[in-house]
Amino acid sequence: MSKIHVTTKVNGDTVEFLADPRETLLDCLRDRLGLTGSKEGCGTGDCGACSVTLDGTLVCSCLVLGAEVQGREIGTIEGMGGDDTLHPLQRKFIEHAALQCGFCTPGFLVAGKALLEKNPNPTEEEVRYWLAGNLCRCTGYDKIVRAVMDAAAEMRGEAA
Amino acid sequence: MAKDEFKEFKLVGTRPDRPDGLDKVTGRARYGADISAPGMLWGAVVRSPHAHARIVKIDASKALAMDGVKAVVTRADFPTGLTGDAWNLQENTMAGERALYDGHAVAAVAAISKTLAEDAARLVEVEYEILPHVTDVDEAMAEGAPVIREGAADATVPEGMHPNVVKYMEFGRGDIEAGFAEADLVKEHTFKTEAAHQGYIEPHACLGQLGEDGKGEMWVCTQGQWYIRKMCADVLGLDGAQLRVTPSEIGGGFGGKTTIFMEPLPLALSKKTGGRPVKIVMSRSEVLRATGPTASASMDVKIGMKKDGTITAGRAEFRMQGGAFPGAPVDMALYCAFAGYNVPNLEHVGYDVLANRPKCAAYRAPGSPMAAFAVESLVDELCRELGLDPLEVRMKNAVKSGDQASYGPKFGSIGLVETLEATVAHPNLQAELGPNQGRGVAVGYWFNHSGETSVSMAISEDGTAQVSVGTPDIGGSRASIALMTAETLGIPYEDVRVNVVETGALGVNEPTHGSRATFASGKAAVEAARQAIGEMCRRAAKEWGIEPEAVEWVDGAAQPAGPNAGEFPPMTIAEIAGKMGSTGGPISGHHESVPEGVGASFGAHVVDVEVDPETGRTTILRYLVVQDAGRAIHPAYVEGQYQGGAAQGIGWALNEEYIYDDQGRLQNPVFLDYRVPVASDLPMIDTVIVEVPNPGHPYGVRGVGETGITPPLPAIANAIQDAVGVRVRQLPISPPRLLAALKAKG
Numbered sequence: 001m002s003k004i005h006v007t008t009k010v011n012g013d014t015v016e017f018l019a020d021p022r023e024t025l026l027d028c029l030r031d032r033l034g035l036t037g038s039k040e041g042c043g044t045g046d047c048g049a050c051s052v053t054l055d056g057t058l059v060c061s062c063l064v065l066g067a068e069v070q071g072r073e074i075g076t077i078e079g080m081g082g083d084d085t086l087h088p089l090q091r092k093f094i095e096h097a098a099l100q101c102g103f104c105t106p107g108f109l110v111a112g113k114a115l116l117e118k119n120p121n122p123t124e125e126e127v128r129y130w131l132a133g134n135l136c137r138c139t140g141y142d143k144i145v146r147a148v149m150d151a152a153a154e155m156r157g158e159a160a
Numbered sequence: 161m162a163k164d165e166f167k168e169f170k171l172v173g174t175r176p177d178r179p180d181g182l183d184k185v186t187g188r189a190r191y192g193a194d195i196s197a198p199g200m201l202w203g204a205v206v207r208s209p210h211a212h213a214r215i216v217k218i219d220a221s222k223a224l225a226m227d228g229v230k231a232v233v234t235r236a237d238f239p240t241g242l243t244g245d246a247w248n249l250q251e252n253t254m255a256g257e258r259a260l261y262d263g264h265a266v267a268a269v270a271a272i273s274k275t276l277a278e279d280a281a282r283l284v285e286v287e288y289e290i291l292p293h294v295t296d297v298d299e300a301m302a303e304g305a306p307v308i309r310e311g312a313a314d315a316t317v318p319e320g321m322h323p324n325v326v327k328y329m330e331f332g333r334g335d336i337e338a339g340f341a342e343a344d345l346v347k348e349h350t351f352k353t354e355a356a357h358q359g360y361i362e363p364h365a366c367l368g369q370l371g372e373d374g375k376g377e378m379w380v381c382t383q384g385q386w387y388i389r390k391m392c393a394d395v396l397g398l399d400g401a402q403l404r405v406t407p408s409e410i411g412g413g414f415g416g417k418t419t420i421f422m423e424p425l426p427l428a429l430s431k432k433t434g435g436r437p438v439k440i441v442m443s444r445s446e447v448l449r450a451t452g453p454t455a456s457a458s459m460d461v462k463i464g465m466k467k468d469g470t471i472t473a474g475r476a477e478f479r480m481q482g483g484a485f486p487g488a489p490v491d492m493a494l495y496c497a498f499a500g501y502n503v504p505n506l507e508h509v510g511y512d513v514l515a516n517r518p519k520c521a522a523y524r525a526p527g528s529p530m531a532a533f534a535v536e537s538l539v540d541e542l543c544r545e546l547g548l549d550p551l552e553v554r555m556k557n558a559v560k561s562g563d564q565a566s567y568g569p570k571f572g573s574i575g576l577v578e579t580l581e582a583t584v585a586h587p588n589l590q591a592e593l594g595p596n597q598g599r600g601v602a603v604g605y606w607f608n609h610s611g612e613t614s615v616s617m618a619i620s621e622d623g624t625a626q627v628s629v630g631t632p633d634i635g636g637s638r639a640s641i642a643l644m645t646a647e648t649l650g651i652p653y654e655d656v657r658v659n660v661v662e663t664g665a666l667g668v669n670e671p672t673h674g675s676r677a678t679f680a681s682g683k684a685a686v687e688a689a690r691q692a693i694g695e696m697c698r699r700a701a702k703e704w705g706i707e708p709e710a711v712e713w714v715d716g717a718a719q720p721a722g723p724n725a726g727e728f729p730p731m732t733i734a735e736i737a738g739k740m741g742s743t744g745g746p747i748s749g750h751h752e753s754v755p756e757g758v759g760a761s762f763g764a765h766v767v768d769v770e771v772d773p774e775t776g777r778t779t780i781l782r783y784l785v786v787q788d789a790g791r792a793i794h795p796a797y798v799e800g801q802y803q804g805g806a807a808q809g810i811g812w813a814l815n816e817e818y819i820y821d822d823q824g825r826l827q828n829p830v831f832l833d834y835r836v837p838v839a840s841d842l843p844m845i846d847t848v849i850v851e852v853p854n855p856g857h858p859y860g861v862r863g864v865g866e867t868g869i870t871p872p873l874p875a876i877a878n879a880i881q882d883a884v885g886v887r888v889r890q891l892p893i894s895p896p897r898l899l900a901a902l903k904a905k906g
Contacts, residue, residue: 020275031274036194037187039411041361042444046831049361077187086185094181097796100635100804102184103191103362103411125840132840135831137359137412138635139800140807141839 004067010035011079019066026050028066029076037077037106041135048134051107051114052076058114060133077106080113088151089113098147100138108134112148120156124149171647172859175796178639179658180409189409192365192381197437200367201230203429204277205422205440206267206284207450208259211293211516211824212306215259215286218267223280228272231432232284233425235266239397246394248485252519253395253424259288260308260484261516262825263449265422270429270438293516293824297481298458300324300515308484308514326486327512329494331567332505339473339505343464347542348475350460351534352890353873354817357453358523359808359836362411363442364451368426371435374398376427378405383413383632384671385663391420396427403427406662407632414808415522418671421451445829452521453818455480455488459534461497465542469553473505474498474566476535480527481513482520488512489520493527495567496870497535499605500576500762501557506566516824522673525606525866529809529873533891536602536874541887550601550878554764555580575788575852576603576762582848583764583786591782597770598882604763604870608863609674614667614752615684617645619692621741623716623734624655627688629681630669632660635804635865636797637677643793644682644859648689650716651733658685667752675863678793679854680755686858688749699743700731757856761863763787765806765871769879776899778814778880784846790854790862798864803845805868811837812869813876817892 003018010033017032024043029035029052038061041047045060052061053075061074080087089112092098099105108131115122115130122130127148128141136144183189220232235254242250255264267284271277292306299305301322308324317328340346362381370376376398382388385405393400410417426438442451462475476497482488490510498506543550558576565571583589583601593599616628627645631637638658646653670676697711700718704711704727712721717730740747768782785802792798815835819827828834853860873891881887886901 020273022275027274030193031196035187036190039191039362040193040441041363041411042831044444044830044832047361047444081186086182090185093185094177097175097178097636097794097800099181099184100797100800101360101362101410101412102180102189103360103409105184106187109185124844128839128842132838135359135361135836135838137361137414137808137836138804140803140805140837140845141842142803142845143796143800145839145844 006067006070008069008071009073011076021067023066024062025064025066025069026061029061035076035078039103039106041104048111049104049107051110051134053110053114058111077110080109087113088154089148092147092151096143096147096150098139098143104134104136108136108144116152116155120152122152169647171643171653172791172793173795175794176639176653178636179642180633180638191362191411192408193441195367195379195408196439197367197369200437200439201270201272201433202274202277203268203270203426203438203440204281205265205425205446206281206286208255208262208264208266209825210259210288210290211262211295212291213259213288214291215255215257215266216289217287219285220267222285223269223283226276226280226283228276229269229280231270231429233268233428233432237428237432238395242394249391249420250395252485253420253422258291261518263446263518265450268425268429270433295515295517295820295824297456297479297513297515300481301479301511301513308516312486312514324514325511326514329491329510330508332507334505336473336475336505336507340464342472344467345542345546346462346464347538348460348462349538349889350458351537353457353530353533354891355453355456355517356523356812356816357448357834358414358416360412360414360416363444363447364421365441366423366426367437367439368430369435369437370427370431375402378403379408380405380423381408381410381417383410383417383634383673384669386630386668387418387671388420388423389663392424392427395424404662404664407660410632410634413634414524415526415673416452418673419452419521444831448829448834449826450518452519454523454526455482455520457530459530461534461538463538463542465546467546469548469556471501471503471557474503475507477509478531479511479513481515481517483517484514485519486512487520489527493531496528496605497531498566500554500559500603501566502559502563503557503566524805524808524869528604528606528870529812532602532604532870533873533877536871537877537889540874540878551580551584554603572759573852573855574760574762575850578852579762579764579786579788579850582850583766586784586786586848588766588782588784588846591768593768596773596883597768597781598879599766599768600875600877600879600882601764601766602871602875602878604867605760606675606866606870607760608679608758609676610680610755610758611670611674611676612668612754613680613684614669615681615688616666616748616750617685617688617692618746618748619733619737621737623651623732623737625649625651627656627658627685628661628665629658629685630661630666631672631677631681634672635801636794637672637681639797640678640793641682641685645685645689648686649693649733650713675865679758679857679861679863682861683755683857684751684753687751691749691751692747695747696733696736699736704728757854759790759854759856759862761788761867763867763871765875767875767879769876769883771880771883771898773884773902776895776902778893778898780810780843783843785868786848786850787864787867788850788852788862789864790857791851791860792849793859793861795849798849799847801864802847802868806845806872807837807842809869809872810842810876813873813891813893815892815894
């Protein structure tokens with residue numbers, strides 16, 4: 001099957017790749033562009049480990065085709081922090097021990113960032129429902145929710 | 161509550177950032193599927209759609225005719241003549257004469273792209289003759305059930321039992337009938353639990369390369385690189401030492417990554433393609449259909465209790481199926497069944513049964529959660545009928561240090577009583593409950609484990625230390641091992657780097673299983689550090705011209721002791737290390753053993769639930785985990801283990817199950833239908849870390865990973881009974897099942 005040439009922006013950089021029409025955006029990020037921070041946990045949009053933003057909207061990259069992203073803007077875990085700084089969520093995840101195996105962590109961070117951009121002052125319940133599309137099997141979510149709440153407080157300028 | 165006989169520590173018990181944290185929040189950490197190799201091919205597996213079928217013919221000619229398809233392997237490509245566990249592993253890796261369960265591998269393909277490999281796998285034509293199947297444990301041992309494999313039973317099975325019963329066991333003590341006669345109330349019920357999957361979010365992934373010369377390499381997500389090496393070598397007829405296995409970061413295991421499923425296939429395909437590396441990454445449905453969930457269980461339990469709560473006798477008969485191969489954890493389940501109770505009269509009977517399901521694997525405290533569901537539910541029923549407080553009854557019958565365990569040996573130092581005391585004192589027990597709300601308690605047990613352990617430590621030229629361990633870090637063990645090493649050496653935590661190394665770098669290590677990494681690798685790291693300290697003291701002594709015995713190690717420096725005290729200024733680790741090249745060469749420490757002194761652990765959970773009587777849905781309102789850690793090296797990751805275990809137990813209790821149709825096909829092999837708990841299903845999970853130090857470990861560690869999954873199953877069932885007056889003796893207590901029970905009650 002002939003491949004489709006795609007030009008798109010990932011984390012601010014213009015990139016090109018050739019996509020098999022059946023390949024997902026996740027496959028293209030991982031196998032064409034070498035951005036393996038986004039993970040495949042299910043391939044059916046149930047686990048959120050592949051969360052990225054597409055033109056600012058949070059999506060499961062396993063449910064988007066690579067060929068669909070021509071001319072779009074994609075944000076992945078690799079672009080979350082600055083060159084020499086971490087996003088407050090990344091820092092708080094480490095501080096709160098909000099990861100054990102770490103496999104779901106990139107998806108949670110990307111989803112958490114999307115939440116805080118939309119709602120800088122979420123309640124615990126809002127955090128839990130926003131992140132209900134991200135599965136973590138290790139932590140029981142307790143420390144993840146605390147890390148997100150704490151990052152939100154810090155970003156609002158409140159003392160933790 | 162802590163019986164703290166240990167001195168205060170500088171680092172042990174603190175909560176520094178984990179050493180691998182930065183890699184894991186930036187997406188840089190490399191997991192199983194994240195590595196590629198030059199010239200790499202992709203593999204895909206052809207799987208049986210039938211629960212039980214004879215493989216009449218496999219025709220791969222159409223697949224092999226495709227451009228870019230490089231190889232197909234079937235069982236014909238594997239060595240023959242294997243026996244015992246090696247045969248079981250080989251048969252599970254690739255079906256021989258028969259496919260034994262839905263999802264059993266029958267062929268594998270390698271091609272130049274992932275999509276091409278998947279296309280080619282679909283073109284492999286397999287002709288099946290469908291055979292009768294059985295998936296339920298009780299049906300599998302009933303007369304007339306299809307025989308999974310003739311002659312699979314071991315010598316323990318008495319004559320006359322169905323051939324699907326492959327192992328039988330019984331043990332006990334006292335006089336069971338006299339014990340029941342002594343009781344004021346005797347109750348007996350049957351309990352059932354469905355198979356649950358470990359549900360690690362990272363699917364199995366393996367990159368393998370194997371040349372004609374029998375030398376190979378693997379990059380694989382595994383809990384134990386040496387186990388994987390031996391199993392792959394056995395299955396493929398290779399020499400173990402010729403296979404070099406590097407563990408990737410691991411995206412969860414919970415026991416399910418201690419063994420092999422498809423891991424030999426990249427090697428077999430590689431060999432057939434002239435040694436090109438081959439990568440196979442499982443899909444989620446492959447993980448659920450063809451990797452090991454835990455066993456399903458059917459359990460009869462009978463318990464006698466006096467009016468004052470004294471348990472006089474207990475009997476447990478457990479039947480478990482662990483798929484089409486021996487290995488259901490019925491032995492562990494029976495050992496754990498009454499482990500928390502001092503009962504004079506006990507009888508245990510167990511059956512390991514074959515069925516047409518995937519080969520089970522270990523899952524967090526294998527067997528113990530099922531046993532707890534049956535026993536702790538029945539103890540709760542007895543307490544209710546006799547009007548007794550369930551925690552007081554547990555306290556009254558609790559085992560203590562030195563008691564004879566229900567399964568034989570004497571307990572060393574244990575902390576069940578301290579755990580129960582901390583539970584009773586927790587404010588969650590005072591919370592008010594409203595309509596349709598209820599509270600349940602239960603106790604759980606795990607032995608914890610040691611195992612073959614080999615650790616090396618080396619001091620760098622600047623006085624920092626590197627530790628090479630063989631136990632993959634799943635939940636923060638790099639942090640705990642770095643803390644203990646730094647504490648022992650008297651240097652900052654940040655000065656220690658813990659590396660999880662490949663099989664070529666150390667002697668055989670058992671996997672990260674049995675809650676052993678912080679106990680066993682930690683203990684070995686401390687021994688290795690002490691060895692290096694001894695050497696550094698000798699170097700200082702030599703320079704000072706005094707006896708090595710006259711040098712002691714204090715706060716990261718050698719200093720003269722005894723009659724020489726104060727004679728020379730302390731020589732720091734950095735000073736000693738800086739000149740090691742001219743004082744005798746590299747300074748390192750090494751320890752290998754099967755560390756002794758494992759400390760068992762008990763936990764008690766208290767859960768408050770609310771049941772929606774119109775839908776049968778159970779909501780967790782409050783959850784408390786109290787568990788004896790021995791000593792929490794890094795308390796945040798100990799809490800994490802407690803919380804994670806509780807969450808998995810909650811899933812098993814309320815939603816998770818393997819659902820088979822009447823053809824024996826798994827109906828829910830995706831996360832949408834295999835419903836693990838999500839963030840909105842759970843409240844915060846409160847934890848209390850009880851510390852009754854284990855005298856068998858230099859810092860008192862018991863191991864914390866497994867006990868926590870055990871109490872949730874019965875605690876939730878007990879809470880549901882408390883809330884709505886219905887006793888459900890079968891898991892999961894999903895909304896349809898609970899609704900039916902509520903309707904039946906009327």
